[in-house]
Amino acid sequence: MSDLAIGLLSVLLATNTPVALSNLIARQTGISIHIPDPNDPVEKAYQKLLAEDDAAQAEVDQWIKAKQERGDANDAELAALRARIQQRLDQVRQAYEDFLKQHPNHARARVAYGSFLNDIQEEDAARVQWEKACELDPKLPAAWNNLGNWHGHNGSVSNAFRCYLKALELRPTEPVYYENLAITMYMFRRDAAAYFNLSEHDVLQKAMALYRKALELDPENFILATEYAQSYYGFKPPKTGDANTDRKAAEKHFQDAMAAWTQAAKLARDEIERQGVFLHFARWQIDAGQFDAARSNLALVTHSMYDRTKSNLLRKLDRLQAEARLTNALAPPAPAK
Structure with missing residues (x-):
């Protein structure tokens, strides 16, 4: 043992x-x-607060879904629904305010309140709560992560990097923190190159490694797996000037992308997700000149929601395959040996 x-x-x-x-x-x-000690009265009050937050958001979601199922509503009905939602959310807001008035140094409550405010599009107010949480408890990783999200969307990207790194330092086993840092480095690759003193190519390789670490920690996450696989669309291997080296690098990039999509296919939770992956297989295979394999994957896509994408890919496949046949037909014969 x-x-x-x-x-x-x-x-x-x-x-x-x-x-x-x-x-x-x-x-x-x-x-x-x-x-936390679950028997502590403050902890009990905090957990009750979180439960009220969850219940309110579930109710609001249910009201919206019910309205959508009923179809079109007139202006008066929509105004009444908005007022009902606002009233319910105001109750939650007041509950957070009352709790923090009694326990102003409760860092986790400030993180939760910030998340509530962020959900209702009060992002600047959310930032205030998360900054206060970091001040009260600098070892609270969720506060740093959420603050990193705010900076990534609204503020300094450098601050986002700093916050994500702090969150990872405090909790290196949380896959979401690796994912968030990967996304930010990938999206803001030039800022990341300056911040980490890396080349843009090295930044992208670092971002992909962070995605892989997140998947290692959360290996059954289909959304994360597709996010990682889709990232291969956003960059190509740098050109070296040597045709053979560049060809091998392009082949490896293709194989890595196909491997990522293969993993995503294994994690697909239903037929719709699975057929979506088949489209990505076909897209990569078309660009790689693997026309028969691409056509086979497109034949597996039968859901109507993919009709337009499938049709576009089939047109591209037909065009490139026809061009390849013409090129082969016009090519001079190989010299006799």
Whole structure:
């Protein structure tokens, strides 16, 4: 039995389990975490607050879905629905305000309140809560991650990098943090090159490595797998000037992309997602000149939602295949040996 397993057994026998477990993990892994005591009255009030937030958002989603299922609504009905939603969300806002008035130094509540404000498009107010949470508890990774999201959308990209790196430092096993840093480096590759003192090519390789780390930690996540696979569309291997080297690099890029989409196909949760991956297989195969394989994958796409995309790819396939046949027909015969 490992030292950590033995320690966990001791924790189960401890009188103050949350404190004992937190101390054990800090000793064994070097990662300091806060494990709340579920019997603490403040913790109970906080959990009740989160439950109210979740319940309100579920109710609002249900109201919107019901309206959509009923079809078109007149202006008066839409105004009434908006007022009803606003009233319900105001109740949650007031609950957060009341809690923080009593417990102004509760960092996790400020993170949650910030997420609530962000969900209702009050992004600047959300940022205030997350910054306060970081100030109150600098070791709270969710606060740094959320603040990184804010900077990535509204502020300095350099600050986004700094916040994501801090979140990863505090919780290096959280796949979302790797994903967020990967997205930001990929989207803002020039800023990332300056911040990390890397070439743009190296930035992209780093971003792809971060995606792979996220998938390693969350290997069953189809959305993450497709996000990683789609990233291969956004760059090509740099040209070296040597035709043979460039050809091999392009082939590897193609194989890496196909491998990523193959993994996504294995994780598809239904036929719609699976057929969507078949379209990506075909797109890559068309560009690689693998026309028969592309046509086979397109034949597997039968859902009507993909009709337009499938039709466009078939037209491209027919055109490129015809051009290839013409090129081969006009090519001079090989010299006799």
